[in-house]
Amino acid sequence: MSKLLTVRDLVVEVPARNIKILDGINFSLEAGQTLGLVGESGCGKSVTCYAVANMLPRGIVRSGGSVTFEPGGPSTRKPAVPKIAMIFQDPTSSLNPVHTIGYYLESALYRHQGLKGSDARMEAMRLLERVGIDRARSRLRAYPHQFSGGMNQRVMIAHALAAKPQLLIADEPTTALDVTMQAQILHLLEELKAETGMSLMIVSHDLGVIARLADRAAVMYCGKIVETASVAELLERPSHPYARALIDCMLSIDPDDLAPPVPIPGSVPLLDSLPEGCHFHPRCLRASGECSARFPAPANIGFAHEVSCYHPVAA
Amino acid sequence: MTAFILVRLVRAIAVLVFTVTLVFIVLRLSGDPAQQMLSDNAGPEALAAFNAKWGLDRSIPEQYLYYVANVLRGDFGVSFADGREVFTVVGERIPKTLIVTVSAFIVSMLIGIPAGILAAMRRESALDKGVMAGAVLGYSVPNFLLGLTFIFVFAVWLRVLPSSGSSTWNHAILPVATFALFNAAALARFMRSTLIDVLGQPYIAAARADGIPRWEIIFRHALPNAAIPMVTTLGFVAGGLLGGSALIEPVFAWPGLGSGFVNATNTGDLPVVQAMIVLFTVFMVAINLIVDVLYAVLNPKIRKH
Numbered sequence A: 001m002s003k004l005l006t007v008r009d010l011v012v013e014v015p016a017r018n019i020k021i022l023d024g025i026n027f028s029l030e031a032g033q034t035l036g037l038v039g040e041s042g043c044g045k046s047v048t049c050y051a052v053a054n055m056l057p058r059g060i061v062r063s064g065g066s067v068t069f070e071p072g073g074p075s076t077r078k079p080a081v082p083k084i085a086m087i088f089q090d091p092t093s094s095l096n097p098v099h100t101i102g103y104y105l106e107s108a109l110y111r112h113q114g115l116k117g118s119d120a121r122m123e124a125m126r127l128l129e130r131v132g133i134d135r136a137r138s139r140l141r142a143y144p145h146q147f148s149g150g151m152n153q154r155v156m157i158a159h160a161l162a163a164k165p166q167l168l169i170a171d172e173p174t175t176a177l178d179v180t181m182q183a184q185i186l187h188l189l190e191e192l193k194a195e196t197g198m199s200l201m202i203v204s205h206d207l208g209v210i211a212r213l214a215d216r217a218a219v220m221y222c223g224k225i226v227e228t229a230s231v232a233e234l235l236e237r238p239s240h241p242y243a244r245a246l247i248d249c250m251l252s253i254d255p256d257d258l259a260p261p262v263p264i265p266g267s268v269p270l271l272d273s274l275p276e277g278c279h280f281h282p283r284c285l286r287a288s289g290e291c292s293a294r295f296p297a298p299a300n301i302g303f304a305h306e307v308s309c310y311h312p313v314a315a
Numbered sequence B: 001m002t003a004f005i006l007v008r009l010v011r012a013i014a015v016l017v018f019t020v021t022l023v024f025i026v027l028r029l030s031g032d033p034a035q036q037m038l039s040d041n042a043g044p045e046a047l048a049a050f051n052a053k054w055g056l057d058r059s060i061p062e063q064y065l066y067y068v069a070n071v072l073r074g075d076f077g078v079s080f081a082d083g084r085e086v087f088t089v090v091g092e093r094i095p096k097t098l099i100v101t102v103s104a105f106i107v108s109m110l111i112g113i114p115a116g117i118l119a120a121m122r123r124e125s126a127l128d129k130g131v132m133a134g135a136v137l138g139y140s141v142p143n144f145l146l147g148l149t150f151i152f153v154f155a156v157w158l159r160v161l162p163s164s165g166s167s168t169w170n171h172a173i174l175p176v177a178t179f180a181l182f183n184a185a186a187l188a189r190f191m192r193s194t195l196i197d198v199l200g201q202p203y204i205a206a207a208r209a210d211g212i213p214r215w216e217i218i219f220r221h222a223l224p225n226a227a228i229p230m231v232t233t234l235g236f237v238a239g240g241l242l243g244g245s246a247l248i249e250p251v252f253a254w255p256g257l258g259s260g261f262v263n264a265t266n267t268g269d270l271p272v273v274q275a276m277i278v279l280f281t282v283f284m285v286a287i288n289l290i291v292d293v294l295y296a297v298l299n300p301k302i303r304k305h
């Protein structure tokens, strides 16, 4: 498999507040592969997506590291211009309220594929049908506020497909949807990935979503990736105490299991008062002296399985 | 949308009826018109004749209907000052006021809206700070003070423009400039903050992520959204221009509704004052109605409910 994206030592800061949102992120993504980013809210998953898509909001800057895309084919020598599309947590507010669905899709088809007029309209209808929206012709005249959140997420996916992306970034694509809709959208993403061969970066605070779609997963905590492994390996042998706790939480949310989920004690620290050393140490049952002195360097503990912890949980 | 506009229309009519009624009540409370109109030594027959002529000898409900019927026909009585029809007295002044307010409205949009857009696009830049400093200055100096300053600079000191009257187009320049600068400042500030707010919305971030060029994001994606609250502000500005004419026109001795209203109030010319209040209400209600319709046209959430 060929590499599509490499992120090296990525640092993202808020200069005005002198805080680091991301502090040395490393990962790579192969063509056609799916990477899952998981972690509690506020750990920097969305900011990682924005940095990769080069759309960091005002006031947030990339101050170190690199995000590189491999050229499309072996003969391409010019700098790679990746085709990245992104879908968001709240689809309805990510759609312009004054434009129709038709305008939204057709203008994207013109921008990315040069389609105009009735060609663009036919393709927009085909895309809507592909993402599971029926009566496509009349839907093209509708506005986002006339659709449910799930329908709007489908529209966003159709819009993403119009770009024929090499990489689709899905930032909590199902978090705002009800359970049945979540399952449908995840299923749709699975199908489209297989159909188009695009890479997918999927973000969720819900390991279940990651487990379903991703090949590899990265667990984030306070702006750092603390563990990466294949999804199967991570679910079976989580080594970082935080990853372990996340997985225990998830597995215990089981309808047949009457015991309540075991919460991770304490709460995520604020970025402007991060604990020294391993940021997890105030909440970690395995913490020792060195944990609060220096951040543990990532170490290989299995095939493509890296963890940043002085005392990883044994398998 | 039709239902939305119908509701607004009914509301507009209700406001007008309310105003006309209020004016009638003020008329009843403001003393005996016969005594005010006729000389002090008029005899009882003259008073009775006057009351009969104006229907003042009938019951209050009858008088109210009579009054409303007259108003609907444009008959607001005669001016106490010179005995002319109020309709004529007020009608003469309407075009004068419209010339100044409509020109000032257009000029303030032509200055304020682009300035606000540029300031929002180049946020925190020297341009933005310059525009905002100008806007704060323009907005915090009272209208009439700005007018007096203009008179002093251009009419008294430089002697390039006339300071008062309305006989030539040049006479309109200073009142229009005074009005336009003040309102351009307000529009620039509001345009800037509205556009900055829209530019921070998720759909704009999504449009950027999609690689849409900057100018297209501003004109196709941001401004159509910013226009919706902007319409309401433009309505306020238009209403403020009409109301402000009572402050500005006297400064320039501009013979419009504003000066007329001030004169009529000073001399106690009640019929003229009342007709002007009704007229002012008609203008305000019309502006509101236009704002409501535009708002619905621009906002699909209302248009397609």
Ligand SMILES: Nc1ncnc2c1ncn2[C@@H]1O[C@H](COP(=O)(O)OP(=O)(O)O)[C@@H](O)[C@H]1O
Pocket: A014, A021, A039, A040, A041, A042, A043, A044, A045, A046, A047, A048, A057, A058, A059, A060, A271
């Ligand atoms: N525009 C911003 N300005 C300042 N800080 C921000 C901004 N956006 C996000 N952050 C901070 O960056 C951190 C990570 O945010 P985010 O990536 O949205 O988290 P997640 O997606 O994992 O929930 C949070 O602590 C958040 O407060």
Ligand code: SF4
Pocket: A240, A241, A242, A278, A279, A280, A281, A282, A284, A285, A286, A287, A288, A291, A296, A308, A309, A310, A311, A312
């Ligand atoms: S490094 Fe120490 S504190 Fe951090 S997770 Fe590992 S054991 Fe816990």
Ligand SMILES: [Mg+2]
Pocket: A045, A046, A047, A171, A172
């Ligand atoms: Mg997020």
